[in-house]
Amino acid sequence: MTKFGLLLKISGLSTVEAATFVNSSPDDVGGWSRGDHTAPDHVIEKIRHLIANQAQAADEALDIIEQHRPDQVELGYPLNDDEARSIGWPCLAAWKAMAARFVAECPSPITLLPRGSTPATAAAAFDRQLGEEA
DSSP, rough: OHHHHHHHHHTTTHHHHHHHTTTHHHHHHHHHHHHHSOOOOHHHHHHHHHHHHHHHHOOOHHHHHHHHHHHOOOEEEEEEEEHHTTTTTTSHHHHHHHHHHHHHHSSEEEEEEEEEEEEEHHHHHHHHHHHHHO
């Protein structure tokens, strides 16, 4: 067990996803996870920063739920890595780790839907598309 391996677990990233995220090789990431060698400090900090962003995003969504107390929550999820990157996450797995935090603590019933299939996410996608065309 290593500190890096534990951080990787909570971040939700696979070895390959982590390698891409920290600009390293999957072999290096595997070695850091197994304890063959120690992950560089800047890599540890980059993973910690991702985890902090995941926690912050989940907390902000939970704050909104607490303020509005909806009977039902629709959570639009990205379908793939490209879509996750378009909303600020390095990959789908990172978004899932954030969403898992939200789902674990949300007091309202949650329906998971693909992004764009809810009115709010469809409007956001349309607005983003208009901004790209301008």
